[in-house]
Amino acid sequence: MNHDDTTAFTAPPASRRALLGLLAAGGVVASGLADIVPAHAAPLPLPAAAPDLAKGLKLKSSKYWHLARRVSAAPTKTLAKEIKKVGYTKWIDRQLKWKKIKDTKVDKLIKKHLSYATMTGAKVHKASKKQAWKAGKAMSVSRTIRQVFTKRPLYESMVDTMGDHLYVAADGKASEYVAWFDWAVLRKYALGSYASMLHAAVRHPALLLYTDNHVNSKDSPNENLGRELLELYTVGVGNYTEADVRNSALILTGHSVDWETRSYRYNPSQHHVGRVKVMGFSHPNASAKDGPAVLKAYLSYLARNRNTALHLARRLAVRYVGDSPSEALVKRLADVYLAEKTSLAAVMRSLLRSKEFAGSVGAKWKRPQETIATMVKLRKPSTVKPATTQAKNVWGITGTVQWLLHLESHQPRMWPVIDGYPDQATDWCSTQAMLAHWYSANALVNWGKDKEWPSKSWAGALGVKKGQPIAEVASSLTLTLTGYTWPAAHLAPVISRLRGNGSGSTLTADQLKHNLGRTLHFIFASPYFKLR
């Protein structure tokens, strides 16, 4: 499929997705894939990796919308149009060079209302009058504002993805340092070299405190970081022994935090001396002053390990392609990662241009941060205008939004466990998750607007006016809000909601006033809106 062609395409049924999976594995020669193959005409066995979400819906979308939904936390029609205008591949390449895209508006908003999120640990300690723990929450809130207003959606999405990978919770042990970690590690390297990111992360007070490594010393080793470094950040479970964990912890002894300067400090006197060996890595580690050099060599070895490449490739494929990506895709992305010197941008470029990505329409389930950011953005807020300050009530900066995210168990970086938020459908379609989403949608549509997000009425923001044909309004709203073209059977309850008890074919002022709210709620509550 030519990525720059402009024809809309339809999501393949499950069997076609299976076919694409096989293609990625090199098993079948491609031809005529753009044709829609009805499921019953191609009775291929489903691989275990076949996405099973919404298999009953015939999803019609464009590849521009597909890309927008996957890489933006708040995809809109405007974004899909922008991608089409610039060109699919060209748009990806521009987004990957994120530094060249100015994000002045949102940067200014963060600076103005959530400056704690832009400071070092020492600075925020002073600026907050020794209440530096508020910085973590300021960073959490800043994520929502960035998701809504950014011009670099792909980059910001990667910040969130890598934030779940090298996860440090905004609350708790590292709350005073995690905002600094966000900009100095995650934001700095989200599309950069993973080797550099890992080195910066492991020497950052936030991660050191979060994993108790500041007290890891030769006399009383603490294994927490040594283990998670192997399990979560690099090679993954099953690829190391308990002896490797112990040696990993010993390498990390002495890498600590200086409470005076509130920054990273290496304490040679706490460092274990003597040969260390982890998997294929070995170092004489002969004197205490070698500590930093040993760590650097060790992390460099880990970042370039084949298993690390596979681990990262899988994470990105699960996030951006499907809940069970094919082994072939994962291997291919791992190859790119190693060939391109651990460049995350290179992996993403390859991923987004893969056939498997193109064939994965509707195979992912959105998480609450995305659905909420999208609903907020669709109302076209002009800015953020808090009624409070970060010092007084940091959660209140965005009105009810953080409360809704809390109810949906997805406040940015507030997952209580070290493995970061999950990103597979089964984690986000429990009964409680379904209900909480329907609740948030109702709150954002029918509760009246938050004054923190100065915006138009819903009708104004979406261009719905009296006198418009009801059927056209239904088609246009469903497409604008979800990016999918709904079939007539599913437009029926939308039309019926807009119409109410009326009988005419065009929208009256009363219908607009009383029926738009429930219509939007229904569309937001639908599976179409939730399919990423």
Added chain:
Amino acid sequence: MPNLDSTLRRGEALLHEDLITPLHDHEESRNRLLATVDGRTRVVTPAQANDLVGALRPNRRVDDPSVPHAATGPRLGRRSLFRGSLIGLGGLLAASAAPRYSFAAQTGGDLLVCVFLRGGFDGLAALGAVNDPAYAKARGSVGVGDGLALTSDYVLNPHFKALGEMWRANQLAIVVGAGHPGVSRSHFEDQDLCERAAKANLRSGWLGRHIASSSSESGTFRAITLGSRVVLSLTTTAHQSLAMSSIESFRLESAWNDGDRLVADLEALYGDAGGVLATQARATLGAVDRLKALRGKVKDGKSKPANGASYPDSAWGNGLKDVARLAKADLGLEVACIDYDGWDMHRDIGSPGDAKGQFSRLAKDFAQGLAAFRTDLGSRWNRVTVVTMSEFGRRVQVNGDGGTDHGHGNLMFLMGGGIKGGKVYGTMPKLTTANLVDGDVPITTDYRQPLAEIVGKRLKNDKLAEVFPGFSPGKPLGVA
């Protein structure tokens, strides 16, 4: 046909949406079941529906990966039906279309409350081995010396004292040296391992398999997780169970003029999506309906625990209070899972003498919650079993920061009217270096042993090979 749901012997007939579609009407006498076979649709009686489903879809029970999945899956029947109904027969979809789940008939077993102590519970901080000098040496000031003397060998940390009455009534048992023999000391891997209790190619949990194998009922409230997502223990493709944060908050809010229609339209739309989305939406809407009824039974909207029970005001206390409320409402609750997070104490676990210590605070909350739960349930407690599990125990030797690192063997609490309590089961050797596994308590009792006894004796499910595949029970401990 007064009530479709209660007439159906096997509620899961309604789960086979491609075969059977219920059409509800404002006037109940006009309710219909439609069956679609080989592309033809006709009205059937509940008995015919049951027979049809029984013949075409024998209950798979567990998600055995060897069972092949159809390449295209069931979908056409219901969707084409709903197309028709939405365009032409919209009126047939009544406001009461939501509750499609049957209420479960009791399987005759206890209500099981499974508590997962996440983070790696430190059994050695809960239970002191008073006759073991190696314990005292390794644990020092954070070790348990005084407290509730359970046996001549073991003393319970004093912050669990609310459990004293349960112990004296022989309704609390402790198993020491318990765990999964394959633990790796990784939180995530080991939680996964313990909850799955089977090989990794089975994507289901032991309680999910228990629910699926003990009865073919599809009752919404057979199994619940108190929390935002279903725990792995309860996961199975054969039964979608409920996750809810609380009884009070589980309600569908909508615009003033949408209410009941929203329920019907969402169910139809998600039904068309099929698969897990259809099942989850149906379960959600069904539960919304039932819980609304449950809340409606309380006059001022506030439910009070019975028998003067006083729960701690914590997520844990409130969760147990809701479990008790559901149990008392006779909704057919068989399994309730509730997590207790926060036991990963690598630093400053605190000594038993310090009531404000990390471990002390959680221990007190834990014990008070369960004591209140027992009081609240009154005579129902006789038919309730509570088990605790955790991914691993912790290192015997306290680390340099007054905390403990990830370990191996651990203890389990078993409670309930039918538990043979007042006894410590299992064995733990003297904690001298030679007796330890990499510095950890050795696992001398497979945690599935006491669980299997509970599943068999208290939950009355004899299909242990399905619940714990690959595990052969040893000599019974005699806990239940």
